[in-house]
Amino acid sequence: MxxxxxxxxxxxxxxxxxxxxxxxxxxxxxEGIEIYIDSLLFELYGLGEVVAIKHSYEYISLLSTLESVRKVVHKNDSKKIIKREVFKCINIVKNMIGKLSEDEHS
Incomplete structure (x- = not known):
C-alpha cells in the first residue's frame, strides 16, 4: 500500500x-480513444489495490463516470456530454488531491 x-x-x-x-x-x-479510456480505467482500478481509496465516493464516481464516457464516446452528438463529464472527472480528481493535501497538513 x-x-x-x-x-x-x-x-x-x-x-x-x-x-x-x-x-x-x-x-x-x-480511433484509439476507447482503448485509451480502457487503459486509463485499467490503471485506475489497479490504483484501488495499492491505495486505500477503493471505497471513497470520489474514486467510485470517477470510475463510474469514465465507464460511461467510454460507452458514449462513439455516439453521434455526444460532444457536450463528453466535455461535461471529462471536466467532472478532472474536478473529482482535484477534490481527491485537495483532501490528500488537507490530511497532510492536519
Missing amino acids: IDNNKKLEMYLNTVVNSVFKILPLYEEKN
Missing part, C-alpha cells in the same frame, strides 16, 4: 492530464 500522500498527489496530477487527453482524442475522432 502506498501511504505517502505526496506521491499519491503527484500521481493524481498525472491522472488529471490523462483524463483531459480524452477531449482532443475525441475531437480528432481518434
